[in-house]
Amino acid sequence: MKKKIAISLGILFLMLCIIGYSFYRKIYAPNVKETVSIYIPTGTTMNELIPIIDPYIRNINGFIWVAEKKNYPNRIRPGKFRISEGMSNEELINHLRGGxxxxxxxxxxxxxxxxxxxxxxANQIEADSTALFEAFKDVDFITKNGFTPETAIAMYIPNSYDFYWNTSPNEFRDRMLTEYKRFWTDARREKAKAQNLNPLQVSTLASIVQKETAIIEERKTVAGLYLNRLHDFWPLQADPTIIFALKQKYGQEKEYKRVLNKDLDIDSPYNTYANFGLPPGPIGMPDISSIDAVLNPENHKYYYMCASVEKMGYHKFAKTLKEHNTNATAYQRWVSQQGINR
Structure with missing residues (x-):
């Protein structure tokens, strides 16, 4: 009898050891096959999470069992998570839940x-483009923070920023406001003031400079030219503002390679041939090099500019109308030879 009891206890102990080891393996044994980043969308359920994570773990049933024991199905967090090869289910779930x-x-x-x-x-974070666009155009947000619908685009300074993948549209917009305020340091504001401009006016002029030349090294020269005109009460006569006005009237999809004389009569506050001073807001989103070009312009006496036919992409600058007309005639002749009508 004693022998039978000992054997039974031994079998029971062995069974308990096997069961215990099985539980131990489910919880603590390595289960992640490779180091990889996974993306968990907002509102993901456990059933939706399984196909996201299954390719990267050895035993999905063990993962599900431990997840349920730790109440993870009710605490799934959205975001981008880096999971590492060799992680156990315990480590993996702790990381996804609270890491x-x-x-x-x-x-x-x-x-x-x-x-x-x-x-x-929208191509880089979870939020879709429609929701982002609505956040950008929110009039209450725009006016509360000192912008107008025409100037609001100046708040977004082109650069690289670190974000969580599941950042909401409003969170993205609010962060851009913070970055805008950080960008406009006291030093930059003082430079704007030296040009009799405020930050939004700087961005407006910088957007024109940006459209006039893709050559970064030329932007300070172009900025100085427009500031000369602005300070001496000349109309800016900037062709990019005419193109902007044409696109507002006839559609953004149309391309304009040159401005015709008839275009200069367009009825628009962005017509800098017909109106003095700056237009109501930026005609695009200027990058930092264009903004800093306006804040640190080249000091010269140029009032005229024309695309160069000798050095494509660059411009010829002139101090007098006579000199400019010579440059313009050469350019117009070249354009006609290329057959560019629009």
Missing amino acids: KAETITLTFNNQDSFEKLAGRV
Whole structure:
């Protein structure tokens, strides 16, 4: 009898050891196959999470069992998470439930409109372009923070920023306001004041400089030219503002390679041939090099500029109308030879 009891106890102990080891393996044994980043959308359920994480772990049933024991299905966090090879289910779930989410580096360059900015941002974070566009155009937010619908695009400074992948549209917009305030340091504001401009006016002029030349080294010269005109009460006569007005009237999708004389009569506050001073707001999103060009312009006596036919992409600058007319005639002759009508 004693022998039978000992054998039974031994079998029971062995069974308990096997069960215990099984539980131990489910909880603590390595289960993640590779180091990789996974993206968990906002509102993800456990059933939706399984196909996201299954390719990267050895035993999905063990993961589900431990997740349920730790109440993870009711505490799923959205975001981008870096999971590491060799993680146990315990470590993995603790990380997904309470660990630090991974950030992404979000980058955007100068965009012509909020529609384009929304599309660019939506390709990098969870938020969709429609929701982002609505946040950008929120009139209450715009006016509360000292902007107008015409100047609001100046708040978005092209650069690279670290964001959580699941950043909401409003969180993105609020962060951009913070970055705008950080960008406009006292030193930059003093430089703007020296040109009799405020930050929004600087961004407006910088957007014209940006459209006039893609050559960064030329932007300080172009900025100095427009500031000469502005300070001496000349009309800016900037062709990019005419193109902006044409696109507002006839549609953003149309391309204009040159401005015709008839275009100069367009009825628009952005017509800098017909109106003195700066237009109501930026005609695009200027990048930092264009803003700093306006804040640190080249000091010269140029009042005229014309595209160069000898050095494509660059401009010829002139101090007198006579000199400018010579440059303009050469350019117009070249344009006609290329057959560019529009």
